[in-house]
Amino acid sequence: QQQVKQSPQSLIVQKGGIPIINCAYENTAFDYFPWYQQFPGKGPALLIAIRPDVSEKKEGRFTISFNKSAKQFSLHIMDSQPGDSATYFCAASIIGNQFYFGTGTSLTVIP
Amino acid sequence: DAGITQSPRHKVTETGTPVTLRCHQTENHRYMYWYRQDPGHGLRLIHYSYGVKDTDKGEVSDGYSVSRSKTEDFLLTLESATSSQTSVYFCAIRDSLDQPQHFGDGTRLSIL
Numbered sequence: 001q002q003q004v005k006q007s008p009q010s011l012i013v014q015k016g017g018i019p020i021i022n023c024a025y026e027n028t029a030f031d032y033f034p035w036y037q038q039f040p041g042k043g044p045a046l047l048i049a050i051r052p053d054v055s056e057k058k059e060g061r062f063t064i065s066f067n068k069s070a071k072q073f074s075l076h077i078m079d080s081q082p083g084d085s086a087t088y089f090c091a092a093s094i095i096g097n098q099f100y101f102g103t104g105t106s107l108t109v110i111p
Numbered sequence: 112d113a114g115i116t117q118s119p120r121h122k123v124t125e126t127g128t129p130v131t132l133r134c135h136q137t138e139n140h141r142y143m144y145w146y147r148q149d150p151g152h153g154l155r156l157i158h159y160s161y162g163v164k165d166t167d168k169g170e171v172s173d174g175y176s177v178s179r180s181k182t183e184d185f186l187l188t189l190e191s192a193t194s195s196q197t198s199v200y201f202c203a204i205r206d207s208l209d210q211p212q213h214f215g216d217g218t219r220l221s222i223l
Contacts, residue, residue: 042216043215044214045213046211049211099156101153103151103153104153
């Protein structure tokens with residue numbers, strides 16, 4: 001049973017576009033929601049994370065939007081660049097416990 | 112990058128053989144994790160450690176064992192490898208439970 005459902009599986013955007021990746025969860029006890037970025041041949045690297053007491057968090061061109069009532073959260077990449085082409089994973093956990101990862105989204109940004 | 116080294120980076124072996132993967136950290140972090148990454152499944156936790164000689168099972172632990180005799184090393188063993196264990200294996204470390212996990216660059220394991 002997938003604890004965190006991620007969509008879409010793949011995404012292609014033009015440079016400057018705003019790709020949006022969505023995740024949904026069922027366990028209302030989750031209280032930590034990170035996003036990881038992974039390049040080929042590398043391990044996932046923490047990009048940005050949010051706790052459920054805020055509805056939005058921005059770090060540079062990356063924004064997490066969080067909807068607690070809908071049990072959904074999403075990653076927005078502003079002014080996307082070819083260097084942002086990577087696989088993105090959302091995750092959820094109860095702080096101090098196991099992380100549950102989404103199935104990943106392969107993003108391609110076309111120059 | 113967090114000081115995490117996984118070895119080997121690539122391995123090809125045959126069904127039924129034992130395999131040991133090593134994760135070495137230089138950060139002195141207490142918590143260490145082994146994940147496997149497969150298409151359509153994302154990352155799934157195999158085993159984790161919360162201190163020397165302290166380990167516990169994750170969601171996909173069948174067929175795997177682990178050991179941690181030193182803070183810096185966490186070993187993952189496949190006692191008798193099967194083709195279903197072909198995957199990319201990632202080690203992660205964490206300093207404390209309110210901090211994020213940091214991942215190594217993975218071991219690509221192929222079992223023929």
